Amino acid sequence: MQIYKEGDKSKAICPHCRKLVATTFQVRTSSIHDGNSTYRVPMVLVGVCDQCESNITVPQQSFAAVSEVRKKAEKETLDFRLPRHLLDVLSNSIVALGVESSPDLRSQLLRLYVASFFSDNKAQMKHLKTNLKSDLLVGTIKRSSRLSMKINSQLSIRFEEIKKNSGLNKTQIIDSLIVEVNKDVLSDNKNSVRLTELKRALLATG
Amino acid sequence: MGLKDIRKNAIECLKSGRVQAENRADIKDKNLLKTGVVTTDIVVTLLGATRGNQYRTVPHKDDPTVSIHIFEPTVSGENWHIKLYFLDPDCWFISVHKSHVVRPANNMNRRHHANIQRRR
Numbered sequence: 168m169q170i171y172k173e174g175d176k177s178k179a180i181c182p183h184c185r186k187l188v189a190t191t192f193q194v195r196t197s198s199i200h201d202g203n204s205t206y207r208v209p210m211v212l213v214g215v216c217d218q219c220e221s222n223i224t225v226p227q228q229s230f231a232a233v234s235e236v237r238k239k240a241e242k243e244t245l246d247f248r249l250p251r252h253l254l255d256v257l258s259n260s261i262v263a264l265g266v267e268s269s270p271d272l273r274s275q276l277l278r279l280y281v282a283s284f285f286s287d288n289k290a291q292m293k294h295l296k297t298n299l300k301s302d303l304l305v306g307t308i309k310r311s312s313r314l315s316m317k318i319n320s321q322l323s324i325r326f327e328e329i330k331k332n333s334g335l336n337k338t339q340i341i342d343s344l345i346v347e348v349n350k351d352v353l354s355d356n357k358n359s360v361r362l363t364e365l366k367r368a369l370l371a372t373g
Numbered sequence: 374m375g376l377k378d379i380r381k382n383a384i385e386c387l388k389s390g391r392v393q394a395e396n397r398a399d400i401k402d403k404n405l406l407k408t409g410v411v412t413t414d415i416v417v418t419l420l421g422a423t424r425g426n427q428y429r430t431v432p433h434k435d436d437p438t439v440s441i442h443i444f445e446p447t448v449s450g451e452n453w454h455i456k457l458y459f460l461d462p463d464c465w466f467i468s469v470h471k472s473h474v475v476r477p478a479n480n481m482n483r484r485h486h487a488n489i490q491r492r493r
Contacts, residue, residue, distance in 0.1 A: 203401060226392070231409060
């Protein structure tokens with residue numbers, strides 16, 4: 168792959184000078200424009216017009232850096248109202264996995280569970296519904312606690328597909344996933360394979 | 374140079390990292406390649422899927438000696454719009470995005486309808 172270095176020369180048609188100009192690659196914190204969006208990308212290699220000093224091109228090697236900033240900007244926040252005892256299930260599961268609990272890790276644990284469910288797996292979709300009959304969700308439940316979960320665009324699509332194929336709403340899905348966490352981590356029939364995977368993933372995040 | 378040569382050059386540039394994307398605030402064109410939404414492999418597939426009647430050229434408005442190549446393939450039922458030009462040795466991508474413009478029937482459909490007409 169062609170890799171440009173800072174100071175290398177190229178050429179481009181400058182939209183400000185409105186002609187073919189010489190450019191120099193420079194590392195700058197740049198505003199990268201795309202349609203109606205602008206991403207501020209820190210310290211990225213861009214092509215700068217030698218005449219007007221504007222950043223007019225982005226070389227292929229910098230696309231990955233732009234992509235990282237875009238992904239961060241596109242993260243969506245999902246808010247849920249939950250009964251306190253379900254939040255306690257998450258916190259205690261994290262502690263049981265040997266990691267110090269925090270709000271970030273609670274949402275990370277849920278993200279791992281969202282990622283492990285596939286909307287085209289009918290058995291898993293049925294399982295999500297069955298979980299709603301758990302003792303944890305029976306009786307009068309006061310949803311007095313809040314949980315915020317940031318998810319990237321890929322996980323957001325997965326979440327929407329699960330919603331569509333399971334016929335559950337977003338709160339029911341999260342309730343069901345927490346029941347699943349409880350089964351895997353806190354119940355008597357622990358899922359030892361799952362526990363090892365979760366512990367590794369949470370340690371890497373925490 | 375026709376579609377085949379232009380496409381070959383563009384694919385060579387994509388595979389060898391000789392691609393640059395325009396960065397301008399005055400045009401609202403989307404470049405999904407620049408922002409990493411689509412990969413170079415996808416763009417190669419889109420260029421490969423472009424037929425003769427889905428390709429045209431226009432002169433660059435700031436430098437009419439430079440030709441802008443427009444590829445408008447339909448892949449998996451979705452219309453795409455890719456705009457690029459060459460300044461040797463690199464290839465500049467102005468836009469890469471899905472298009473919501475309803476296009477006339479493609480070649481295959483025309484051929485299909487022509488065959489039906491002929492049979493009648």
